[in-house]
Amino acid sequence: MTSTIDPAVNLEAKTSSSLQQNPSRTSRRSRTLAAIVLGTLFLGAIIFSPWILGESGLSTVLTQRNQPPTWSHPFGTDWLGRDMLMRSLHGLSLSLRIGLLAASISAFIGTSLGLAAGTFGGWVDAVIIWIVDVFFSLPHLVLLILIAFSVGGGTRGVIIAVALTHWTNLARIIRAEVLQVNSADYIHLSRQFGKSSLWIARHHMMPHIVPQLIVGLILLFPHAILHEAALSFIGIGLSPHLPAVGIILAESMRHLSTGYWWLGVMPGLLLLLSVKAFDWVGENLRILLAPKTSQE
């Protein structure tokens, strides 16, 4: 019996050493890390730009009205001669901060309800799933407008509306994850090893929930920011004197037909870029956090 065993062991020793010499492993990992760092830096720069750049360029300069993009004004100037790059950065910074706040509240609601539904089951699960279904059955933007309007609009209205409407997907994902992990053999085995429920939650459940939460939260940001911009654009969001990106885009509509394309296109591009950056960071974090891809 023993003589037949050795070749099998040798064979496995060989395959395991050849696996380790895979040259693309480190490069894939560092590419993912680089993408996360770059995206985060870009978004950080936008969020903190008002404090870094100050108020310069925001004052009215009537001699430089409606100038198309040049090197001194990369985004052009508006009808009062204000620098559009500065306005866009200020606006986007505000929008990102509001989006972050709303998305974080939303992620918190989603995680709590998802955990509750998955852990307690029974009528708790039924009620939460029913609420989720109600939210899913209504058109998203209509619901946003309804909530923002009913709590009185303004910044508070936008934050509440966005926070209350974006948690449903995350709640469903977390609930599914909890249910799946709870029914797994390795959880039962852990109990047989004498581990407490708290230990199991901490060591078995957390590694499954936390990556879902982080990635879910980051992928929530673009939605929250776009919806905040949309609400401000149609006029029930932030008040017009705030330099939010939705306000800037709404103002630019009046000037688009007169040929001042840069007023809408440039801030729009910047918004698109930052939303894409969130998406990028989220996707790469997912790759980094999932064991199936994290060591490639």
Add this chain to the structure above:
Amino acid sequence: MLKGDSLWFRYGPQLPWTVQNISLAVAPGEVLGIMAPSGYGKTTIGKLLSGYLPAIKGAVSVNGRSLPQKGYCPVQLVFQNPELAVNPRWRIRQILQEGGKLNLAQLAAFGIHPNWLSRYPHELSGGELQRVAISRILNSATRYIIADEMTAMLDANTQALIWQIVLDFVKKQQIGLVAISHEQRLLERLCDRILNL
């Protein structure tokens, strides 16, 4: 002595009985085989004996006492599919440590390579993972092992290797082993006694 006393089990009140009036006993150091074709409730018996499922009628006892609700269970079950028995987000080191301290000599005997320890389960093959899963329960707190088709998915070489180490351990530590399988020839090789369902 691990005893199952006239065990009855079904998965729902309306469903037919999966396990009907089964009684069996394993002494420390004894190897008992349970032989039956597919669908005869072999796996269910294994789960009843190891406390994964509660018997509807009848009782499982170890040395006259029922299985403990808390703490390390003296009866441990080895699953047929190791992929389901390990947390996919844990590294092998953590998986092995859940059962107790790492025993490097035993890992070497099982052919568990030290550099597997930093890998994730999906980076090992089924046979490699099953060795990890078995090695995890081979410690002094385990008094009885239920091996449910433990090596059914492995090739003959690995099967022989695994059974040899497990039988060694069982004899040395005076552990009772229940081997559940549909392979008559395997059980005849391994067991002191075979129970045909």
